[in-house]
Amino acid sequence: MPEVYVAGIGTRLPGPPVDNEALAGALGVNREWIEQFIGTRTRHFARDPQTGEIRWSLADLCAQAAERALGDCAVDPARIEFAVLATATPDALMPATVNLVADRLGLNQLPTYQLQSGCAGAVQALDVARSLIQCGRYRTGLVLGGDVSTKHLDVSLGPSGAGPAELVNYVLFGDGAGAAVLSAEPEGRRLLLSHVLNRLIGTGLDPGQTVEWFGAADRGREDGRAAVAEDYKAVEQLVPTLAAEIVWEMIDDLGWDAGRLDFLLPPQLSGRMTARIVEGLGLPGAKEISCVADTGNTGNALPFFQLERLADVIAPGQRALAAAVESSKWIKAGFALEAV
Known part of the structure; x- marks a missing residue:
């Protein structure tokens, strides 16, 4: 391929x-x-x-x-x-x-x-x-x-x-x-997408976040439902654990030496949570690429903001791992990059 x-x-x-x-x-x-x-x-x-x-x-x-x-x-x-x-x-x-x-x-x-x-x-x-x-x-x-x-x-x-x-x-x-x-050509930024992890693991788990089809600003609250509801305690408990599983599973799949990992793009729920996740991963040799403290949690935009920052500092031969956790029904996701 x-x-x-x-x-x-x-x-x-x-x-x-x-x-x-x-x-x-x-x-x-x-x-x-x-x-x-x-x-x-x-x-x-x-x-x-x-x-x-x-x-x-x-x-x-x-x-x-x-x-x-x-x-x-x-x-x-x-x-x-x-x-x-x-x-x-x-x-x-x-x-x-x-x-x-x-x-x-x-x-x-x-x-x-x-x-x-x-x-x-x-x-x-x-x-x-x-x-x-x-x-x-x-x-x-x-x-x-x-x-x-x-x-x-x-x-x-x-x-x-x-x-x-x-x-x-x-x-x-x-x-x-x-x-x-x-x-398919090594052009432009020349970042090889070496691996992608995408896996639902939420069977039997309650949703950590629910987003309704309406907005709180344009519909009433007669039924008492919130437009967006977050089980933040569940998120705090599960996300660091899942982030570690993502990173180490990808390292194992790729056969990479964890000590030679140059950059880490951790999940970006919040500034506080990101710091906890990075500390728990135990990868001191990998430089953290984060943006959430300045951008807020922009959902599906976040990995691209991290990629943009990574692209400006990664050098040929260096490697990076990115991890993302979705709390709505608990999905583990991540990808690996190599600069060529």
Whole structure:
């Protein structure tokens, strides 16, 4: 099977950063609680937290990220033979957001795929794209990941209008999108996608996160359901364990020497959780590539933000491992890269 390379990477964040002081003021909570409990400094919102106006759609952000990815490796859009988008927050049930993005990029007469998934979705999209190229049918494709979580959240509620399981999402998440050009040729960034892990392990486990089909800002609460609910205690308990399983399983599958791992892209739930995960992995020789403290948890965009930072520092011959855990129904995901 042909090898598959990450040739170009692009990301997009909406608007200026929202710091903890501004967010605490909007929510009516304590700034110190956000900093100590979550460990995230800033995030970006596609929706104005004061007026509720939606300023960027997911399609807006994904199209702009894709343009940057194509420009990053100087690949003409005419070379793109398929597109895969992973998101938990599509702009609408239909049409699929991936098709709106393709339209904006001038892509036509090509297969498109949209995966409905949480934080593991970006890795699932990479897995699908890698398989499409390895089967020999295609040579170049576009992979996208992004989420606009704030459309599910109503920041005017304040602490009295949202329970703890819901309120934590207001400080965890930010909006954003990322894109990567995958190629059968070692071009552009020349990052060999050596391995992808994508596995559901949630049989018998309660969901750690639930996202309803409505947003709290555009529907009533007559039935008492929250738009987004998080079992943060379950997440805190399971994610570090699953992250370790992902990393060591991939190291074993690849036959790599853990002492020769150069970079680690850990799960990015929050700044505080990421620090715990990295400490527990016991890989002091691997440099951490994280972004969540500055971007917030952007869901399916996060691996692309990490990839973008990695691409600027990785040297030929160096190796990197990325891990992602989805808590909605517990998915282990990850991928391995080598700079050539």
